Amino acid sequence: xxxxxxxxxxxxxxxxxxxxxxxxxxxxxxxxxxxxxxxxxxxxxxxxxxxxxxxxxxxxxxxxxxxxxxxxxxxxxxxxxxxxxxxxxxxxxxxxxxxxxxxxxxxxxxxxxxxxxxxxxxxxxxxxxxxxxxxxxxxxxxxxxxxxxxxxxxxx
Amino acid sequence: xxxxxxxxxxxxxxxxxxxxxxxxxxxxxxxxxxxxxxxxxxxxxxxxxxxxxxxxxxxxxxxxxxxxxxxxxxxxxxxxxxxxxxxxxxxxxxxxxxxxxxxxxxxxxxxxxxxxxxxxxxxxxxxxxxxxxxxxxxxxxxxxxxxxxxxxxxxxxxxxxxxxxxxxxxxxxxxxxxxxxxxxxxxxxxxxxxxxxxxxxxxxxxxxxxxxxxxxxxxxxxxxxxxxxxxxxxxxxxxxxxxxxxxxxxxxxxxxxxxxxxxxxxxxxxxxxxxxxxxxxxxxxxxxxxxxxxxxxxxxxxxxxxxxxxxxxxxxxxxxxxxxxxxxxxxxxxxxxxxxxxxxxxxxxxxxxxxxxxxxxxxxxxxxxxxxxxxxxxxxxxxxxxxxxxxxxxxxxxxxxxxxxxxxxxxxxxxxxxxxxxxxxxxxxxxxxxxxxxxxxxxxxxxxxxxxxxxxxxxxxxxxxxxxxxxxxxxxxxxxxxxxxxxxxxxxxxxxxxxxxxxxxxxxxxxxxxxxxxxxxxxxxxxxxxxxxxxxxxxxxxxxxxxxxxxxxxxxxxxxxxxxxxxxxxxxxxxxxxxxxxxxxxxxxxxxxxxxxxxxxxxxxxxxxxxxxxxxxxxxxxxxxxxxxxxxxxxxxxxxxxxxxxxxxxxxxxxxxxxxxxxxxxxxxxxxxxxxxxxxxxxxxxxxxxxxxxxxxxxxxxxxxxxxxxxxxxxxxxxxxxxxxxxxxxxxxxxxxxxxxxxxxxxxxxx
Numbered sequence: 083x084x085x086x087x088x089x090x091x092x093x094x095x096x097x098x099x100x101x102x103x104x105x106x107x108x109x110x111x112x113x114x115x116x117x118x119x120x121x122x123x124x125x126x127x128x129x130x131x132x133x134x135x136x137x138x139x140x141x142x143x144x145x146x147x148x149x150x151x152x153x154x155x156x157x158x159x160x161x162x163x164x165x166x167x168x169x170x171x172x173x174x175x176x177x178x179x180x181x182x183x184x185x186x187x188x189x190x191x192x193x194x195x196x197x198x199x200x201x202x203x204x205x206x207x208x209x210x211x212x213x214x215x216x217x218x219x220x221x222x223x224x225x226x227x228x229x230x231x232x233x234x235x236x237x238x
Numbered sequence: 239x240x241x242x243x244x245x246x247x248x249x250x251x252x253x254x255x256x257x258x259x260x261x262x263x264x265x266x267x268x269x270x271x272x273x274x275x276x277x278x279x280x281x282x283x284x285x286x287x288x289x290x291x292x293x294x295x296x297x298x299x300x301x302x303x304x305x306x307x308x309x310x311x312x313x314x315x316x317x318x319x320x321x322x323x324x325x326x327x328x329x330x331x332x333x334x335x336x337x338x339x340x341x342x343x344x345x346x347x348x349x350x351x352x353x354x355x356x357x358x359x360x361x362x363x364x365x366x367x368x369x370x371x372x373x374x375x376x377x378x379x380x381x382x383x384x385x386x387x388x389x390x391x392x393x394x395x396x397x398x399x400x401x402x403x404x405x406x407x408x409x410x411x412x413x414x415x416x417x418x419x420x421x422x423x424x425x426x427x428x429x430x431x432x433x434x435x436x437x438x439x440x441x442x443x444x445x446x447x448x449x450x451x452x453x454x455x456x457x458x459x460x461x462x463x464x465x466x467x468x469x470x471x472x473x474x475x476x477x478x479x480x481x482x483x484x485x486x487x488x489x490x491x492x493x494x495x496x497x498x499x500x501x502x503x504x505x506x507x508x509x510x511x512x513x514x515x516x517x518x519x520x521x522x523x524x525x526x527x528x529x530x531x532x533x534x535x536x537x538x539x540x541x542x543x544x545x546x547x548x549x550x551x552x553x554x555x556x557x558x559x560x561x562x563x564x565x566x567x568x569x570x571x572x573x574x575x576x577x578x579x580x581x582x583x584x585x586x587x588x589x590x591x592x593x594x595x596x597x598x599x600x601x602x603x604x605x606x607x608x609x610x611x612x613x614x615x616x617x618x619x620x621x622x623x624x625x626x627x628x629x630x631x632x633x634x635x636x637x638x639x640x641x642x643x644x645x646x647x648x649x650x651x652x653x654x655x656x657x658x659x660x661x662x663x664x665x666x667x668x669x670x671x672x673x674x675x676x677x678x679x680x681x682x683x684x685x686x687x688x689x690x691x692x693x694x695x696x697x698x699x700x701x702x703x704x705x706x707x708x709x710x711x712x713x714x715x716x717x718x719x720x721x722x723x724x725x726x727x728x729x730x731x732x733x734x735x736x737x738x739x740x741x742x743x744x745x746x747x748x749x750x751x752x753x754x755x756x757x758x759x760x761x762x763x764x765x766x767x768x769x770x771x772x773x774x775x776x777x778x779x780x781x782x783x784x785x786x787x788x789x790x791x792x793x794x795x796x797x798x799x800x801x802x803x804x805x806x807x808x809x810x811x812x813x814x815x816x817x818x819x820x821x822x823x824x825x826x827x828x829x830x831x832x833x834x835x836x837x838x839x840x841x842x843x844x845x846x847x848x849x850x851x852x853x854x855x856x857x858x859x860x861x862x863x864x865x866x867x868x869x870x871x872x873x874x875x876x877x878x879x880x881x882x883x884x885x886x887x888x889x890x891x892x893x894x895x896x897x898x899x900x901x902x903x904x905x906x907x908x909x910x911x912x913x914x915x916x917x918x919x920x921x922x923x924x925x926x927x928x929x930x931x932x933x934x935x936x937x938x939x940x941x942x943x944x945x946x947x948x949x950x951x952x953x954x955x956x957x958x959x960x961x962x963x964x965x966x967x968x969x970x971x972x973x974x975x976x977x978x979x980x981x982x983x984x985x986x987x988x989x
Contacts, residue, residue, distance in 0.1 A: 107656065137532060137879060141532070178502065182495070182502070182505070183419055183492075186488070186492055189488060190488035190489065190492065193484040193485065193487075193488045194435065194484075194485060194488070196480070196484070196524070197438075197480070197481040197485055198433050198435075200477040200480060200481060200524075201433070201434075201435075201477075201481065206477050206786070209433060209476060209477050209478055210433060210477075210478070212432075213432070213433070213434065217434075217436075218435070220436075221434055221435035222435060222437040222441070224435070224436060224439055225435045225438070225439045225485055225489065227435075228439055228442070228443070228489055229489055229492065230487065232489065232492035232493055232495075232496060233492065235496055236492060236495055237498060
């Protein structure tokens with residue numbers, strides 16, 4: 083694990099990973115890279131760094147711009163959630179309602195965005211055959227509206 | 239019955255539109271049947287709120303209608319749990335009251351001024367019609383056969399298991415909760431099928447509504463994650479599952495936290511942790527799934543499984559650790575009693591004392607579900623045959639609900655919907671097979687048993703019947719068809735008869751008003767409860783505190799409108815134990831307790847004269863047990879049993895029993911109704927002692943017509959500062975002493 087490429091590479095899987103546990107999300111990527119290195123490189127095992135860079139390149143080249151936008155948004159949400167969590171750990175959770183609604187707003191928005199990403203991803207066209215992108219986006223807006231209504235109501 | 243009739247009609251109807259119209263008409267008829275079969279109690283008695291809890295809901299609804307939503311939300315009720323009071327707005331499930339409040343205002347807006355009481359009485363039947371509709375929708379998602387949905391709706395409409403909690407006047411949370419339960423499940427299935435945020439959000443919305451309506455929402459909270467988890471374990475993970483589950487969980491949890499009574503429970507209590515765990519698990523699974531599409535690999539499957547397993551174990555360990563360290567609230571007692579039926583009796587008598595928390599007796603299943611109970615396994619088996627995502631749900635639901643229904647009587651309610659769905663699937667399979675097979679049969683006869691006819695029949699028939707097809711006298715014979723269809727018709731008719739009989743005989747009694755038959759067969763109404771409560775309302779000051787066992791707290795609050803010490807909310811065990819102690823102790827002990835709690839009147843229910851078995855002497859042991867839980871040194875259950883371990887009220891009753899306030903209040907003056915030495919308790923079939931009990935600290939204030947309710951007034955402190963015993967002794971002894979004095983001097987004079 084060379085430190086050079088580690089940081090940009092590890093941010094790539096994170097946006098689409100679990101929202102609440104950033105340490106666990108790096109575990110699969112690293113463990114997977116070590117085990118899946120065999121089929122990728124039949125002759126001799128490469129180190130993890132190269133695999134991650136190859137994933138990163140593949141991601142950059144093959145992902146549509148829209149999906150990248152969603153990924154960036156999801157990454158932002160994870161950062162916000164982590165920040166809130168750190169704040170609670172350091173300062174204390176006095177207005178617990180406020181923390182909860184803030185945190186769950188990020189989690190909920192993350193999940194909804196992930197759903198939108200899954201639904202609009204052309205790879206999943208088989209699963210969502212009768213779901214147009216516009217419909218998916220309308221659902222997304224509805225879900226977000228509900229989510230933020232509940233959060234604002236809960237924040238006290 | 240309507241469904242079967244309609245079923246045959248459906249076969250004849252050719253065009254799609256006609257079928258759709260017929261379906262609507264049939265559903266409307268089923269809804270009408272569901273509503274009307276719940277009206278027995280209104281017709282027999284009157285439009286009245288039943289039982290105990292509904293009286294509180296009714297009172298809260300009146301408060302909501304009169305004072306508006308916000309003051310209802312912040313309602314602090316100082317007329318219950320005297321002197322503690324109760325933060326009612328924050329400790330109830332407001333869904334029911336808000337629903338009827340909305341209906342009330344809507345009707346008024348439409349210039350239909352309907353009394354709020356009538357809305358409350360008829361709310362449960364109204365929603366049962368909707369439940370039948372929701373069951374239709376749910377079943378229609380499960381199978382393609384349209385008749386299954388209609389059958390399920392008809393079953394749901396008249397199944398006694400559901401009627402028991404939704405007759406007119408039974409204004410309880412379950413009235414709307416079962417509808418919400420079924421409808422939430424329908425939306426969930428729809429969401430899983432379509433993988434749409436829209437349906438997921440709708441599921442969350444109705445889940446939120448359900449949370450606001452009934453504590454049984456925990457059933458949904460655990461069933462949906464379990465469904466998702468089983469699907470993942472079966473290797474059926476799909477992006478659709480991710481979308482539906484996460485959108486439900488993220489929105490639904492927030493929605494449930496809006497209810498003050500639930501509050502932070504979804505992240506604090508263990509009951510909700512499975513949902514959170516599956517949520518986290520799904521994130522991981524989705525992520526790994528995504529990575530897999532980026533990096534196709536053969537070893538990936540095994541890696542994924544191992545990863546999921548490890549994370550699951552780690553999460554479970556973390557949960558256990560958090561529970562042990564106390565960050566997450568441990569399981570509640572009511573939950574423990576779900577796994578260990580003996581738990582409540584040992585640790586929390588107050589939960590065990592409620593009859594609806596007792597384990598179910600076996601005949602109750604047949605009584606409440608009749609033929610559905612044996613069709614039910616067949617339906618579940620049919621789910622195994624195809625096992626799509628939604629049929630996995632049926633299987634899980636069936637297993638869980640059967641277990642819970644066996645543990646707690648009231649949970650029969652959650653079992654009923656799935657029994658209706660599963661048995662309708664089985665039944666419609668039978669009907670479809672034996673009614674559909676008619677057309678290939680006709681063709682076969684015309685063509686003279688040619689092979690082509692057999693092929694046509696094979697195309698129509700389901701797979702499982704192929705083996706029975708080869709003999710000529712198989713299922714095609716008219717005789718077999720007639721037998722099966724005729725038998726199912728008879729079963730259906732019997733089912734309808736049974737349901738109607740059960741509803742009219744077992745579940746339509748308001749229990750506030752009792753009915754009995756006179757020798758000439760005419761109905762005699764025993765209205766002691768209302769008589770007594772009305773007496774309280776008319777003859778006592780507005781703030782007179784009434785002490786009674788907690789069963790009657792809500793009724794006193796609702797009908798007599800007087801403050802009570804304890805009521806059916808049972809949130810404070812110590813307070814209830816205090817009342818139990820006052821009831822089960824000697825007068826000298828009880829009097830200070832009653833003075834401390836400013837009790838003005840004591841109310842007991844006594845069925846000895848009429849043979850009414852649900853009276854306080856029969857509940858007395860629970861009072862003793864609950865009191866013993868708090869004061870094991872002062873109240874002992876053993877003392878209330880005779881040396882031979884019998885619970886007796888006659889001559890052989892123990893001294894503790896005879897001295898207890900409850901015994902005295904029940905039998906005070908009872909002797910005077912009978913010739914000397916003939917006093918008889920008709921509930922316990924016991925002859926009472928010739929000498930009735932004496933009371934000194936309280937005095938009889940009111941006894942209802944049939945002696946069911948007896949009200950005593952707590953005496954004020956004595957004017958001369960004596961204790962009441964010596965005061966009464968003095969009152970009685972006064973005459974004796976005077977007589978003795980008269981005698982005394984005479985004796986002296988003689989000497």
